[in-house]
Amino acid sequence: MAFYNKIIKKSIWVFHVSASPCNNCDIEILDLITPGYDVERFGIKLVGSVRHADVLLVTGITSHKVAPRVKQLYEQAAKPIFVVGIGTCTVGGATFKTSYNRAGAPLDKVIPVDAYIPGCPPKPEAMIDGIVKLLGTLK
Amino acid sequence: MFLEYLFYVLVFPGFLFASVLGLIVGWVERKVSAKVQFRVGPPFFQNFYDVFKLMGKEIVLIKNSPYFLFIIAPIIAFASVTITATLVGMSFFYQVGFGADLLFIIYLTVIYSVSLIIGGSSTGNIYSSIGAGREMKMVLSDEVAFILVLLVPIIKAGYTINLAQIINFQANNGMIIGSASGIIAFIIGIICVQAKMGMQPFDIAEAETEIVEGPLMEYSGPLLAFWKLSHYIMYVFFPMLLVILFWGGANLNSVGNVIASIAKYLLVVVLLILIKNTNPRVRIDTALKFFWKYASPLAFIAVILAILGA
Numbered sequence: 001m002a003f004y005n006k007i008i009k010k011s012i013w014v015f016h017v018s019a020s021p022c023n024n025c026d027i028e029i030l031d032l033i034t035p036g037y038d039v040e041r042f043g044i045k046l047v048g049s050v051r052h053a054d055v056l057l058v059t060g061i062t063s064h065k066v067a068p069r070v071k072q073l074y075e076q077a078a079k080p081i082f083v084v085g086i087g088t089c090t091v092g093g094a095t096f097k098t099s100y101n102r103a104g105a106p107l108d109k110v111i112p113v114d115a116y117i118p119g120c121p122p123k124p125e126a127m128i129d130g131i132v133k134l135l136g137t138l139k
Numbered sequence: 140m141f142l143e144y145l146f147y148v149l150v151f152p153g154f155l156f157a158s159v160l161g162l163i164v165g166w167v168e169r170k171v172s173a174k175v176q177f178r179v180g181p182p183f184f185q186n187f188y189d190v191f192k193l194m195g196k197e198i199v200l201i202k203n204s205p206y207f208l209f210i211i212a213p214i215i216a217f218a219s220v221t222i223t224a225t226l227v228g229m230s231f232f233y234q235v236g237f238g239a240d241l242l243f244i245i246y247l248t249v250i251y252s253v254s255l256i257i258g259g260s261s262t263g264n265i266y267s268s269i270g271a272g273r274e275m276k277m278v279l280s281d282e283v284a285f286i287l288v289l290l291v292p293i294i295k296a297g298y299t300i301n302l303a304q305i306i307n308f309q310a311n312n313g314m315i316i317g318s319a320s321g322i323i324a325f326i327i328g329i330i331c332v333q334a335k336m337g338m339q340p341f342d343i344a345e346a347e348t349e350i351v352e353g354p355l356m357e358y359s360g361p362l363l364a365f366w367k368l369s370h371y372i373m374y375v376f377f378p379m380l381l382v383i384l385f386w387g388g389a390n391l392n393s394v395g396n397v398i399a400s401i402a403k404y405l406l407v408v409v410l411l412i413l414i415k416n417t418n419p420r421v422r423i424d425t426a427l428k429f430f431w432k433y434a435s436p437l438a439f440i441a442v443i444l445a446i447l448g449a
Contacts, residue, residue, distance in 0.1 A: 040169070
């Protein structure tokens, strides 16, 4: 298993789950995959289908309407799968912390989360750092 | 004799060699694309990591779907692509033909498309179904032009479908690309290969940004790895086929000839990649119109020129 972990670290296909965000983190994620940061250097690739994904990047507060969908996406993904919560919304709710419509408070209540990257929004550098730290826990 | 053939299919021009070379050429593709976009690009072993990672992931099967077709489609595609790589590799490296090579290649490349259609339509996913339908239309549009392109070297080399005889003809009478019909057929051939491989101007069936890889959408784990490997192996044999048909094949007698052969192969590969990177995806009706209205008549003119001896 150690050898497989070594390989999976070098080939991370990322799926972007937009769970009722304010679009700020989503724009930063799109910024992350532009040529300026070039995450393909580390083997990180954005894929369109959850079946191909290794990491789910979840943004937003996960409202009651979208929570079952997020759970369904997690169940549909091919295991092993990691979940990364992007932005303060997934941890503490940021601007929406007193909202009545907050199922993911924090996101752990909906699906198991491996790492949080707080920030409103986090910079692409912070996201790369967070994902690298998550992969560093793999032995 | 049997062991010798097994070696050809499984090791040298076949499965092992084609897979490794395909993954390396896949790296060349990603690196050149990165350079075009002013990026650094992935490390050398990136495609090996990707395929190995996919091999260890879970296969998700869809409830209420024909599992058998879903599982068998990538395996059929991989087998047909591997056998084509063996056939083309044999004539590329050893100058050996098996008789009806080109006929066989036409059939095997269609089998890849057919298995893509079967795999895509067996899932019941809407995007996969759209992708399968588009793949069907792509087969209809590029097949005529591709067969007409293959006819030009066949006619030039004296009505033979044996790849070894085509190479022999070119060794004695000069390369086919040097003639008027040859150059037209080569250009149309490059475009047809682009469509056959599902690359950028004609990646209509697997449009990643539009219908999320179409037929491959529901595939995960090892089955997806088989699809990816098949796609990379196509990078091996299609440029080799074009080099054999129009550029006199490979010659491995001296160091200079080996370098020239590799250069010819890489030139065709890089040409395909540059076309891929500089052209946006076209609509399915545009592609169909292009192939039926312009590419096929041009290829037909090339065939007539070849019959007249130009």
